[in-house]
Amino acid sequence: MPAIRFVQGYGAETTSVDAIPTIAYGGRVQAEVSMNNRMIVIGTGPIGSIIGGRLARAGHDLTFVDIDKEHVEAIRKNGLQVDVPDGPFNVKVNIAFPEEIQGKYDIAFIAVRSNYTPDALRTVLPHLADNGLLVSMQNGINPPLLAEKIGVDRTIGMAIRMGCRKVAPGHVQTAIRGHLYIGHLHGKTTQQLADLQRMLNQVIETEITDNILGVLWSKLTYTCLGYYGSLADASLIESCATEACRRNLTKFFAEVVAVGNASGARFIRLAEYNPLDFHPTVPFEKRLAAVNEFAKSWKPDDRKGPLRQIQKGIKTEVDFTLAYVVREGERLQLATPLCRKVLEMIHELERGTRELGLQNYDEIRSLSGD
Numbered sequence: 001m002p003a004i005r006f007v008q009g010y011g012a013e014t015t016s017v018d019a020i021p022t023i024a025y026g027g028r029v030q031a032e033v034s035m036n037n038r039m040i041v042i043g044t045g046p047i048g049s050i051i052g053g054r055l056a057r058a059g060h061d062l063t064f065v066d067i068d069k070e071h072v073e074a075i076r077k078n079g080l081q082v083d084v085p086d087g088p089f090n091v092k093v094n095i096a097f098p099e100e101i102q103g104k105y106d107i108a109f110i111a112v113r114s115n116y117t118p119d120a121l122r123t124v125l126p127h128l129a130d131n132g133l134l135v136s137m138q139n140g141i142n143p144p145l146l147a148e149k150i151g152v153d154r155t156i157g158m159a160i161r162m163g164c165r166k167v168a169p170g171h172v173q174t175a176i177r178g179h180l181y182i183g184h185l186h187g188k189t190t191q192q193l194a195d196l197q198r199m200l201n202q203v204i205e206t207e208i209t210d211n212i213l214g215v216l217w218s219k220l221t222y223t224c225l226g227y228y229g230s231l232a233d234a235s236l237i238e239s240c241a242t243e244a245c246r247r248n249l250t251k252f253f254a255e256v257v258a259v260g261n262a263s264g265a266r267f268i269r270l271a272e273y274n275p276l277d278f279h280p281t282v283p284f285e286k287r288l289a290a291v292n293e294f295a296k297s298w299k300p301d302d303r304k305g306p307l308r309q310i311q312k313g314i315k316t317e318v319d320f321t322l323a324y325v326v327r328e329g330e331r332l333q334l335a336t337p338l339c340r341k342v343l344e345m346i347h348e349l350e351r352g353t354r355e356l357g358l359q360n361y362d363e364i365r366s367l368s369g370d
Contacts, residue, residue: 037106046164048111049172053082054203064095074170083173114140114320157212183212217265230307231360253278
């Protein structure tokens with residue numbers, strides 16, 4: 001399989017999957033993904049609503065589940081409003097609260113924030129068909145958690161780079177057409193995976209990867225950057241303006257990439273940078289040069305997602321993203337002092353015991369000695 005360039009937008013450099021055969025895996029004939037499959041989306045935020053809404057508009061049998069009463073009631077009353085680059089649409093969908101779910105489903109899409117994954121699994125597993133699939137549509141490294149419950153053959157990871165938001169209850173929006181990568185942790189193409197790709201590809205460009213863990217880890221480096229950039233209500237241009245700040249960011253990236261590499265991840269190039277350029281084995285000045293090159297794309301008005309959640313008092317996904325890096329570092333006996341410090345700061349910001357501000361980066365500088 002050629003190297004993947006993981007970029008935003010439709011029509012990016014991709015590997016064609018048209019020639020992927022439908023196969024029986026491990027000597028077992030697997031259920032096909034078809035229009036007759038019952039599907040359920042756990043979490044009706046922007047990602048679940050945009051992808052699920054496209055599938056519902058195409059005629060697939062979907063049930064949406066959410067705990068936000070105002071959101072559920074708006075969708076029941078007015079339909080799901082989805083604004084996408086190829087034209088906004090409104091679709092009537094079946095939406096339920098968790099306690100209202102009935103019957104069995106062939107595919108369950110997990111689209112909640114990573115900190116709610118255990119709750120989502122408790123909700124959906126009693127309603128998953130015997131050969132049903134769990135598909136993670138989340139940030140972080142969630143597929144192993146799903147595989148613990150039902151095995152790797154029935155677990156599919158999904159990676160997506162698509163900036164999107166909830167405009168109002170029952171109304172989501174994105175300015176990007178989107179591109180999906182899906183795959184099993186073992187990297188093999190099963191019948192169900194190939195059929196899922198065909199179905200998704202009808203509504204959003206989707207390709208199969210034999211390296212979903214590497215794709216997710218590569219995206220995780222950018223997610224972790226979001227936390228690093230959320231210690232102040234400022235853009236990276238301001239918070240990382242000095243040479244000392246850039247050096248700290250270089251070291252932060254190195255910790256994340258070192259842990260991912262040691263855990264077996266095969267990193268891929270992102271549109272913004274190549275994570276492997278920050279690996280500790282690369283001479284520091286070259287790593288710093290890669291950060292400076294990346295900095296040319298920073299924008300003065302850019303604010304990272306976790307910052308907005310912190311400001312609104314919403315708990316972030318930090319315990320399943322940046323904290324995952326720290327936990328893996330402990331398991332692998334790799335030191336992650338900067339990741340650990342940023343994690344500590346985010347927890348304090350969430351609890352209200354620390355103030356947002358550029359002084360937080362001064363504290364990081366004192367820790368690193370720069």
